[in-house]
Amino acid sequence: MKIGLAMFITIVLGLSTDAAAQAPPANRAPTSGTLRQIIPGHYVYTQDNAGRLFNSGVVAAGDGVLVFDALDSEALARSEREAIAGVIKQPIRYLVSSVFHDPFSKGNLAYGDVFKIGHENYRAGLLDQMQRGQLSDQEQRTRLPNVTFRDRMTFYLGDKEIQVLYFGAAHTKGDSILFVPQDRIVYMSEVFFNDEFPNIAGGYGVSWIRVLDAVRALDADVFVPGHGSIPDDPKQTRAALDRMRQLLVDVRDRIQAEIARGATEDQTVATVTLQQYEKMPQFAGTREAVVRRIYKELKGTLP
Ligand SMILES: [Zn+2]
Numbered sequence: 001m002k003i004g005l006a007m008f009i010t011i012v013l014g015l016s017t018d019a020a021a022q023a024p025p026a027n028r029a030p031t032s033g034t035l036r037q038i039i040p041g042h043y044v045y046t047q048d049n050a051g052r053l054f055n056s057g058v059v060a061a062g063d064g065v066l067v068f069d070a071l072d073s074e075a076l077a078r079s080e081r082e083a084i085a086g087v088i089k090q091p092i093r094y095l096v097s098s099v100f101h102d103p104f105s106k107g108n109l110a111y112g113d114v115f116k117i118g119h120e121n122y123r124a125g126l127l128d129q130m131q132r133g134q135l136s137d138q139e140q141r142t143r144l145p146n147v148t149f150r151d152r153m154t155f156y157l158g159d160k161e162i163q164v165l166y167f168g169a170a171h172t173k174g175d176s177i178l179f180v181p182q183d184r185i186v187y188m189s190e191v192f193f194n195d196e197f198p199n200i201a202g203g204y205g206v207s208w209i210r211v212l213d214a215v216r217a218l219d220a221d222v223f224v225p226g227h228g229s230i231p232d233d234p235k236q237t238r239a240a241l242d243r244m245r246q247l248l249v250d251v252r253d254r255i256q257a258e259i260a261r262g263a264t265e266d267q268t269v270a271t272v273t274l275q276q277y278e279k280m281p282q283f284a285g286t287r288e289a290v291v292r293r294i295y296k297e298l299k300g301t302l303p
Contacts, residue, residue: 031075035083038234041160042185043088044224045080047071052196052281054103057187057224058084059180062158064093067114068178068187069226070107077107093157096164097145098176098189100126104226108143117153118145119166121174167214169204177215185222186215194228194240197280198247201289205248206297212245247277255294265295 033047035058043058049072057068058080065088070077084092095111097118098104105126108116118126123145130140153164163179171190178187191211193199200208215223216238223237224230230237251274258268272291277283296302 029072029076031073032079033071033076033083035080035087036230038224038230039183039185039222042180042183042222043084044230045071045083047076053228055224055226055228055230056080056104056107057178058088059157059160059162059178060088060090061160061162063090064157065090066094066096066157066162066178067092067111068096069098069104069189070095070109070111072103072106074107074109077110080107081110094155094162096176096178097122097126098174098178098187098191098226099172100129100174101172101190102129104189105143109139112142115147116145117147117149117164117176119174119176120148120150121172122176123148123174125172125174165214167211168207170208170211171199171203173204175211177211179218179220181219184220185224186218186220187224188215189226191215192223192225192227192241193244193282194225194230194237195280196227197277197283197286198244198290199282199286200293201286203293204297204302205290205294206252209245209248209252212241212248216241216245250274250276251290252294252298255291256298259295259298265292268295 029049030047033045035043035045037043041060043060045056045058047054054071056071059066065084071080081092092114095108095114095116097108097116100122126143127140130143149164151166155162160180160182163181165177165179167177175189175191177191221238222234223241254272254274255268258271263271269288269291274287
């Protein structure tokens with residue numbers, strides 16, 4: 001059984017490598033990814049979009065599957081469902097969504113038959129985004145959650161206790177953290193950018209540090225990022241999470257020092273260059289927006 005599973009995953013990986021070799025048309029996101037088991041009963045489905053990795057979590061709990069984040073299109077989400085059907089062979093019972101951003105929620109369209117869960121601010125953010133995009137009523141209904149929560153939610157699937165937690169604003173105001181205590185694993189969506197400069201353009205970098213501290217205090221060994229790779233030894237993700245926290249602390253402290261000196265937002269953008277992070281993917285296109293956002297957060301002028 002185990003050998004069969006490993007072989008199947010190897011075949012899936014092999015296929016997708018071949019597919020990747022035929023360069024996809026520019027600015028068209030891939031509609032399939034790869035499913036990988038990281039610890040028994042826990043998988044990650046990863047879309048490689050021009051080198052940027054987008055991860056969806058998959059929990060297999062004996063008599064049903066939970067998917068965490070549907071990724072960025074109906075076609076991609078259907079590919080994920082096919083991979084789950086082929087490898088895990090259990091029905092998908094729940095979709096838990098963390099951030100409302102399209103790259104993680106457009107795939108909800110493939111989950112019309114599945115019970116959907118998200119934070120109440122996730123629902124509000126998703127609804128606002130879809131209304132502004134003038135999406136059809138049917139698309140809006142299909143993507144929205146069936147149930148929301150405010151602080152935490154605990155439910156039971158097969159042999160597993162599943163905790164859906166909210167620790168405050170981070171990448172958005174409604175990011176859910178999924179924790180499976182018995183397996184000591186946490187799924188973090190875009191609350192965790194692994195080895196990639198975090199996108200805080202619409203987020204809350206100072207509050208984010210507190211959220212990461214709450215996550216690090218969980219009794220867990222494996223922390224699954226929404227972006228970036230997962231090491232062969234998944235327990236190394238704890239050190240990676242610590243590195244991301246340190247990055248946020250460094251950025252916050254630099255900006256705080258400028259504010260203490262009386263610097264304006266523009267002056268702070270000019271002086272807080274964060275050169276120690278300039279080699280990280282996404283840095284160049286993100287730094288200025290991150291500095292401006294955290295400057296406003298520290299000044300208390302964020303809406
Ligand atoms: Zn996002």
